Amino acid sequence: MEVIVARSAGFCFGVKRAVEEVNRQIEEGQKPVYTYGPIIHNEHVVNSLAARGVQVIQSEEELDAIHEGTIIIRSHGVSRKVYERMQATGAHIVDATCPFVKKIHEIARKAGEEDAALLIAGDPDHPEVQGIMGWTDGEVHVVKSTEQLEKIEKSLGKTEILVAQTTFNKKRFEDIVEIFTKKKYSGFVVNTVCNATDERQTEACEIAQKVDAMVVIGGRHSSNTQKLYEICSGKCKNTYFIETLVDLDPRPFQSFSRVGITAGASTPNSIIEEVIDYVRNEL
Structure with missing residues (x-):
């Protein structure tokens, strides 16, 4: 294999x-x-x-x-x-x-000082987004989709600033930016999706398109790992989300000749190596 x-x-x-x-x-x-x-x-x-x-x-x-x-x-x-x-x-x-999150805190702080409306592309229940929201004293909205952004009325006389949760899906953020531009908000976009997140998602997508099965390793509560699973499963129907090797069912892999493996930003190398070794040598 x-x-x-x-x-x-x-x-x-x-x-x-x-x-x-x-x-x-x-x-x-x-x-x-x-x-x-x-x-x-x-x-x-x-x-x-x-x-x-x-x-x-x-x-x-x-x-x-x-x-x-x-x-x-x-x-x-x-x-x-x-x-x-x-x-x-x-x-x-x-x-x-994370310094990249700190950068967004500073944008949020300045938005509050300048009475600008802050739009955050992200998950309102995620601690990173909740932290960002807490650094502006002004108007703030969190959107997870283009549909949610469509429903937000433009703030009369205010500048609108659009940022993103660092682990947000890059493609989804691009779609939100497109709507932001079409609605002609009187503001600007700061792409705060982390470069490492972008690279991880892009690479996972590329691998998922050319394998028979994809294994995504990470914590069940990890936002970036969930997004990796979402991206991979959209390209490879045989995508498996596991936290550790214990969660991997070997039976489906008997019919696969090519397997891809990726992992979220919160996954230790020891867990990744254990899965890689098992898939290479035992399946």
């Missing part, structure tokens, strides 16, 4: 940086060590860190009970309100927000 592995599979820059920061604080930081939300959307990694003493803060209200230790902000970032609430705890704050 021929196996094609995506070069872009695995940790992106922002995730790698955040996980390394947690490991550093475990060794050197003030204890106890907390992360605001799971450091990444991968249960394997989160459980491994928990075994080393890292505690996950699940809500803003839980911050009130913290008065010492280290709080690590994950790569998704947080809203200005949450950041200020963290500062009030007196704990040491380590900001591991």
